Amino acid sequence: MIEVVINGKPRQLPREMNIVELLDHLGVRRDGVAVALNGEVVLREEWEQTRIRAGDHVEVVHMVGGGQC
Secondary structure, three states: OOOEEEEOEEEOOOOEEEEEHHHEEEEEEEEOOOEEEEEEEHHHEEEEEEEEOOEEEEEEEEEEOOOOO
């Protein structure tokens, strides 16, 4: 088990994993989502190569449409 911080809350994960695996583990749909790792936005093209390790801080942000027309 490894401990990370996801959206400001401590969480335990069963192992190190990449961002795609993390989103699947969390049950998060990948459409309309941005991910930052330790304060840096990770491009979607880099999700499979980017590993989440013990002590990392991850922010998962869901895009929300709206505004005035």
